[in-house]
Amino acid sequence: MKSGTVAVIGRANAGKSTLINVIVGEKVSIVSPKPQTTRDRILGVLTREDCQIVFADTPGLYRADNLLNSVMQKTAEDSAKDVDLILFLIDCHTGVSEKDKTLLFKYAGGKIPVIAVLTKIDIMPETLLISCLKEMGEITETVPVSARKGKNVKELVKVILNRLPDGEKLFEQDIISDRSEKFMISEILREKILLKTDKEIPHGVAITVNKFALSEDGTRYDISLDIICERAAHKAILIGKQGSKIKEISSYARQDMEKFLGRKVFLTTYVKVKEDWRNSASLIKEHGYGEND
Numbered sequence: 001m002k003s004g005t006v007a008v009i010g011r012a013n014a015g016k017s018t019l020i021n022v023i024v025g026e027k028v029s030i031v032s033p034k035p036q037t038t039r040d041r042i043l044g045v046l047t048r049e050d051c052q053i054v055f056a057d058t059p060g061l062y063r064a065d066n067l068l069n070s071v072m073q074k075t076a077e078d079s080a081k082d083v084d085l086i087l088f089l090i091d092c093h094t095g096v097s098e099k100d101k102t103l104l105f106k107y108a109g110g111k112i113p114v115i116a117v118l119t120k121i122d123i124m125p126e127t128l129l130i131s132c133l134k135e136m137g138e139i140t141e142t143v144p145v146s147a148r149k150g151k152n153v154k155e156l157v158k159v160i161l162n163r164l165p166d167g168e169k170l171f172e173q174d175i176i177s178d179r180s181e182k183f184m185i186s187e188i189l190r191e192k193i194l195l196k197t198d199k200e201i202p203h204g205v206a207i208t209v210n211k212f213a214l215s216e217d218g219t220r221y222d223i224s225l226d227i228i229c230e231r232a233a234h235k236a237i238l239i240g241k242q243g244s245k246i247k248e249i250s251s252y253a254r255q256d257m258e259k260f261l262g263r264k265v266f267l268t269t270y271v272k273v274k275e276d277w278r279n280s281a282s283l284i285k286e287h288g289y290g291e292n293d
């Protein structure tokens with residue numbers, strides 16, 4: 001069987017997590033319209049009779065205006081080493097940027113084979129797609145997809161398989177991610193905060209799991225999460241008037257947690273402040289960022 005590892009890299013918002021979720025067929029990584037949504041390397045595994053492909057989702061390249069972002073950049077760069085193939089994703093619905101071209105050149109000039117994947121083709125004009133394909137095709141093999149519409153995704157998997165070696169499975173048959181339920185629960189809450197708050201607030205949020213316990217009769221999870229933010233002013237916005245914002249976010253998160261866990265969830269959330277934690281090496285470590293192996 002074909003078996004191998006594929007790093008999915010590209011600038012923030014390119015559609016990396018969305019594409020992996022669609023290929024794997026489960027939500028292994030959270031998605032939002034805001035850049036820098038993914039903070040860790042997250043593995044998503046596709047297992048079929050004829051193959052196993054281990055995809056590494058990665059943080060977006062390149063923004064390092066604080067220590068957390070530098071840690072994330074290192075995670076993305078390290079994830080693109082020691083893999084069988086790199087997928088370099090480019091959101092080209094308004095054309096290919098110079099930054100994308102420069103980065104693609106850099107990776108295509110390395111030892112690991114690179115496929116350029118043009119994303120979001122459902123929202124771009126055909127003529128622009130043709131010119132982007134020509135331009136990128138001169139650098140490396142290029143495949144256009146729309147993860148949202150499922151367009152050309154099967155074809156992309158075929159192209160990936162052509163580049164992977166024969167080998168044994170790296171993960172058991174039923175494993176779809178390397179991440180725990182606890183991690184996914186905290187990511188679901190972070191996703192809702194990304195969707196429901198603006199500006200710097202969601203980027204300055206981290207989640208701590210205080211309690212994650214199945215009730216004695218096995219029918220319900222009791223979950224208690226802390227939302228860590230950077231400033232008292234952010235805490236006030238996250239809580240909202242008479243707690244309205246945090247209620248909305250928590251209720252939205254609870255529904256997804258129930259779907260994910262397949263059980264009722266009793267969720268409590270608290271907002272806490274850790275001043276400027278994104279520039280503190282010890283607090284970044286405490287939240288588990290940058291520790292992918």
Ligand SMILES: Nc1nc2c(ncn2[C@@H]2O[C@H](COP(=O)(O)OP(=O)(O)OP(=O)(O)O)[C@@H](O)[C@H]2O)c(=O)[nH]1
Pocket residue numbers: 011012013014015016017018019030031032033034035036037038039058059060061119120121122123145146147148149
């Ligand atoms: N129209 C369209 N939108 C898409 C498609 N794929 C992803 N998106 C949207 O693009 C935005 C970013 O998607 P993500 O999958 O979070 O992008 P990412 O590359 O993982 O982003 P970071 O984790 O921030 O680096 C979200 O709003 C997605 O819904 C697509 O095929 N078509």
Ligand SMILES: [Mg+2]
Pocket residue numbers: 016017018029030031037038057058
């Ligand atoms: Mg992502």
